[in-house]
Amino acid sequence: MSYTGQLATYICESRPQDIPKDVRHEAKRALLNIVGCALGGAEHRAVDIAIEAIGPFSGPPTSAVLGRRERFDPLFAALLNGISTHVHDYDDTLPKNYIHASSPVAAALFAYASANKVAGADFLHAFILGFEVISRIGNATYPAHYLAGWHSTGSIGVFGAAIAVGKLQSLTSLQTANAIGLAATQSAGLREMFGSMAKSFHPGRSAQSGYMAALLAQKGFTAALLPLEGPRGFAAVQAGSYDFGKIVDSLGVRFELHDNTYKPFPSGLVIHPTIDACIQLRDKHNLTADQIASVQLRVAPLVKDLCNKKAISTGLEAKFSIYHAAAIGLGRGKGGLAEFTDEAANDPTLRALRDITDARVDPDIGEDAVAVSIRLKDGRGLGMKLEGSLGNLERPLSDAQLEAKFREQGTVISSTQMDEVIAACWNIEAVNDVANVIAACIPKGDRRASRSRQ
Amino acid sequence: MSYTGQLATYICESRPQDIPKDVRHEAKRALLNIVGCALGGAEHRAVDIAIEAIGPFSGPPTSAVLGRRERFDPLFAALLNGISTHVHDYDDTLPKNYIHASSPVAAALFAYASANKVAGADFLHAFILGFEVISRIGNATYPAHYLAGWHSTGSIGVFGAAIAVGKLQSLTSLQTANAIGLAATQSAGLREMFGSMAKSFHPGRSAQSGYMAALLAQKGFTAALLPLEGPRGFAAVQAGSYDFGKIVDSLGVRFELHDNTYKPFPSGLVIHPTIDACIQLRDKHNLTADQIASVQLRVAPLVKDLCNKKAISTGLEAKFSIYHAAAIGLGRGKGGLAEFTDEAANDPTLRALRDITDARVDPDIGEDAVAVSIRLKDGRGLGMKLEGSLGNLERPLSDAQLEAKFREQGTVISSTQMDEVIAACWNIEAVNDVANVIAACIPKGDRRASRSRQ
Numbered sequence: 001m002s003y004t005g006q007l008a009t010y011i012c013e014s015r016p017q018d019i020p021k022d023v024r025h026e027a028k029r030a031l032l033n034i035v036g037c038a039l040g041g042a043e044h045r046a047v048d049i050a051i052e053a054i055g056p057f058s059g060p061p062t063s064a065v066l067g068r069r070e071r072f073d074p075l076f077a078a079l080l081n082g083i084s085t086h087v088h089d090y091d092d093t094l095p096k097n098y099i100h101a102s103s104p105v106a107a108a109l110f111a112y113a114s115a116n117k118v119a120g121a122d123f124l125h126a127f128i129l130g131f132e133v134i135s136r137i138g139n140a141t142y143p144a145h146y147l148a149g150w151h152s153t154g155s156i157g158v159f160g161a162a163i164a165v166g167k168l169q170s171l172t173s174l175q176t177a178n179a180i181g182l183a184a185t186q187s188a189g190l191r192e193m194f195g196s197m198a199k200s201f202h203p204g205r206s207a208q209s210g211y212m213a214a215l216l217a218q219k220g221f222t223a224a225l226l227p228l229e230g231p232r233g234f235a236a237v238q239a240g241s242y243d244f245g246k247i248v249d250s251l252g253v254r255f256e257l258h259d260n261t262y263k264p265f266p267s268g269l270v271i272h273p274t275i276d277a278c279i280q281l282r283d284k285h286n287l288t289a290d291q292i293a294s295v296q297l298r299v300a301p302l303v304k305d306l307c308n309k310k311a312i313s314t315g316l317e318a319k320f321s322i323y324h325a326a327a328i329g330l331g332r333g334k335g336g337l338a339e340f341t342d343e344a345a346n347d348p349t350l351r352a353l354r355d356i357t358d359a360r361v362d363p364d365i366g367e368d369a370v371a372v373s374i375r376l377k378d379g380r381g382l383g384m385k386l387e388g389s390l391g392n393l394e395r396p397l398s399d400a401q402l403e404a405k406f407r408e409q410g411t412v413i414s415s416t417q418m419d420e421v422i423a424a425c426w427n428i429e430a431v432n433d434v435a436n437v438i439a440a441c442i443p444k445g446d447r448r449a450s451r452s453r454q
Numbered sequence: 455m456s457y458t459g460q461l462a463t464y465i466c467e468s469r470p471q472d473i474p475k476d477v478r479h480e481a482k483r484a485l486l487n488i489v490g491c492a493l494g495g496a497e498h499r500a501v502d503i504a505i506e507a508i509g510p511f512s513g514p515p516t517s518a519v520l521g522r523r524e525r526f527d528p529l530f531a532a533l534l535n536g537i538s539t540h541v542h543d544y545d546d547t548l549p550k551n552y553i554h555a556s557s558p559v560a561a562a563l564f565a566y567a568s569a570n571k572v573a574g575a576d577f578l579h580a581f582i583l584g585f586e587v588i589s590r591i592g593n594a595t596y597p598a599h600y601l602a603g604w605h606s607t608g609s610i611g612v613f614g615a616a617i618a619v620g621k622l623q624s625l626t627s628l629q630t631a632n633a634i635g636l637a638a639t640q641s642a643g644l645r646e647m648f649g650s651m652a653k654s655f656h657p658g659r660s661a662q663s664g665y666m667a668a669l670l671a672q673k674g675f676t677a678a679l680l681p682l683e684g685p686r687g688f689a690a691v692q693a694g695s696y697d698f699g700k701i702v703d704s705l706g707v708r709f710e711l712h713d714n715t716y717k718p719f720p721s722g723l724v725i726h727p728t729i730d731a732c733i734q735l736r737d738k739h740n741l742t743a744d745q746i747a748s749v750q751l752r753v754a755p756l757v758k759d760l761c762n763k764k765a766i767s768t769g770l771e772a773k774f775s776i777y778h779a780a781a782i783g784l785g786r787g788k789g790g791l792a793e794f795t796d797e798a799a800n801d802p803t804l805r806a807l808r809d810i811t812d813a814r815v816d817p818d819i820g821e822d823a824v825a826v827s828i829r830l831k832d833g834r835g836l837g838m839k840l841e842g843s844l845g846n847l848e849r850p851l852s853d854a855q856l857e858a859k860f861r862e863q864g865t866v867i868s869s870t871q872m873d874e875v876i877a878a879c880w881n882i883e884a885v886n887d888v889a890n891v892i893a894a895c896i897p898k899g900d901r902r903a904s905r906s907r908q
Binding site for chain 1: 500506513514527528529602603604635636639642645647649652656659672673674676677680684
């Protein structure tokens with residue numbers, strides 16, 4: 001049987017009770033984190049603009065959007081959930097392939113479950129399957145696909161959205177294979193867009209495209225038989241080299257959610273070690289910005305490839321500036337949402353710190369590491385090397401830290417609602433209808449006058 | 455100025471009167487042809503399924519669909535127009551880059567003009583600009599992009615839809631650049647899908663994605679500054695090699711519509727020489743199928759790469775079968791819509807002819823050529839070599855032949871309506887509101903019981 005066929009068959013046959021308990025717990029952590037990200041991003045200007053531009057074309061408003069009062073058709077709601085969950089770059093990351101897999105899957109699933117009755121156990125199951133397929137296709141095509149310039153959260157995320165929605169629709173294996181094909185042929189999203197609103201559009205559009213793939217496949221729309229592995233299929237066209245074995249090896253036995261990580265800082269992952277180290281140096285030496293003469297960073301090649309923006313003016317650009325990472329660590333001693341706003345990007349103190357920071361590529365430094373050397377105006381030299389930043393697989397955020405992160409982001413809803421949503425995420429399998437959880441994610445009262453963030 | 459910037463500036467500054475008369479005439483030929491294709495494909499099963507699957511999520515029905523009675527929101531109408539115009543593989547082709555540029559541009563424009571008042575002269579102008587941009591980006595990235603496995607009608611068509619709709623919206627040059635970026639980051643469509651419904655989905659989804667790009671850009675959604683030429687931009691990621699000069703050289707002076715061709719047969723272009731030659735051999739020698747013992751074709755490498763399907767069972771597959779091309783030419787003496795139905799694919803006579811046909815790659819045979827050798831059961835050998843098939847740039851379909859092709863395809867509307875639409879295409883610049891032309895493309899009366907084609 002083809003790889004696509006094996007994948008489709010597995011998806012169709014998988015039952016909720018086949019998923020080990022520890023995997024389900026990790027899925028709940030991912031859900032809690034991504035719902036928090038949705039609430040935190042729901043009022044971002046990118047979401048507002050998308051609603052202003054595309055909202056007038058929405059179909060019957062059967063679906064809520066996490067963190068917003070408006071209702072739209074579920075395909076458009078999926079797009080909006082995808083933007084909001086990713087726009088702060090605060091969502092989860094698979095360090096093996098740098099995919100933020102929860103965003104496109106959850107974006108589509110919450111839109112679907114708002115418009116259709118879905119039990120919590122089935123929702124969690126569909127989420128786990130969508131996440132699994134993304135990470136496996138990601139592993140099979142990493143690093144070629146990523147290095148070619150694809151933003152795989154979008155270009156591979158589309159498969160997860162199709163799988164997750166298709167599972168809830170109970171697609172047959174043939175329909176599932178066609179959904180995979182229709183996802184493959186919508187796979188898109190360029191890394192060039194990093195630093196602009198289009199980055200968060202990627203998981204949004206992928207959630208919508210994957211959802212559409214499942215709808216079309218259900219009604220008999222056909223695609224190629226070998227969309228992943230054919231001579232002009234996804235892997236051949238969008239990755240120079242690949243290993244299809246990674247799609248099917250130990251399928252249903254080993255789960256990719258075990259390799260998922262949660263960000264403590266709302267920014268590109270590879271600048272985390274620098275933020276982390278600079279906060280530690282500032283705290284240890286009681287540093288203030290005006291003491292610092294210059295900062296020298298040694299980083300992995302990928303870091304400069306992705307995050308070499310120094311002259312920045314927006315919060316979205318700041319998320320991909322290794323210089324800004326050092327600046328907020330040393331200048332503010334923290335890296336929360338407030339450090340990645342347009343205001344922070346234009347803060348004169350932070351700009352001055354960016355200007356005196358230099359970053360040099362050192363092939364001996366890992367992608368989750370940094371070496372920081374600081375020269376103070378009084379002539380002293382300080383420094384440290386950090387390997388393994390907070391939030392990585394060896395230093396994971398605890399359940400309690402994830403709850404605290406949720407509360408930091410979730411302020412568009414009330415504290416009582418936050419309690420309710422946090423409890424619902426941990427107990428999702430007891431939820432009779434996920435629409436009730438979604439309802440708790442909608443701000444109450446008339447806050448039309450509330451200011452957009454960013 | 456960047457290439458993207460130059461392109462955006464040109465688009466913004468271009469006025470209808472800047473387009474030479476011969477270019478406008480060629481654009482009218484393209485419009486007549488593509489509207490005929492829309493009518494011919496409007497009742498295809500692929501369109502029916504898309505409506506069944508996605509129709510329930512349509513927004514306010516402000517837009518008609520060419521050849522259909524239903525109305526939907528314009529974004530969904532663009533998707534449907536894109537499927538119908540391309541599903542029979544009967545639309546126009548740019549031999550320089552194998553793109554069918556009219557489908558995604560016209561699909562989006564007709565949807566837009568159905569929902570918004572647009573004068574015919576502005577419509578024609580936007581069409582010309584969208585077509586121009588597609589072909590230029592196609593030339594700049596050909597053959598690398600195509601050979602990599604992209605179905606460029608989709609993956610590059612998206613730019614044309616964005617440009618054309620954006621022009622009618624009077625986007626600024628910055629907005630136009632963002633629309634190009636949002637189109638680039640939605641660029642998708644794999645050649646692996648050839649022979650399935652997903653192939654026609656490509657220009658449909660591209661029309662919709664390009665339309666969406668223009669809407670988002672208009673409201674301030676941001677993309678990268680160098681979406682085409684940046685280090686992780688469209689050309690670097692989706693084409694191995696490229697020549698950006700071809701995007702801007704003689705922009706506004708030399709027009710790509712001069713290089714457009716119109717198909718006499720509803721199939722992949724590279725099997726046209728075989729159909730043409732086999733019809734000629736049958737006519738010249740009064741051949742019948744039962745006289746033929748074997749057929750030997752010598753074809754260019756691309757032909758077998760694209761069209762090596764022998765064991766076929768659907769009309770969509772038949773369009774990409776070099777064996778079916780020989781079979782219909784020899785067995786039926788024609789290659790109309792009826793030769794590419796599921797029925798034709800399963801016709802025992804045609805199947806038998808396919809089975810006795812062999813195709814060999816000969817690097818000395820051009821892509822618009824074939825050498826046919828036939829062995830008859832009575833021992834005789836016949837053959838011919840054809841270079842330049844009917845419909846190519848040297849043997850173009852005349853205006854009258856395009857009208858006849860329109861009438862062959864346009865039977866979902868009345869003969870009187872066809873007269874009206876043909877006249878309107880030739881006189882589009884005198885049309886006050888294109889919605890009136892679109893209205894003439896809608897079947898009249900209640901034909902709900904009419905059978906779907908295919």
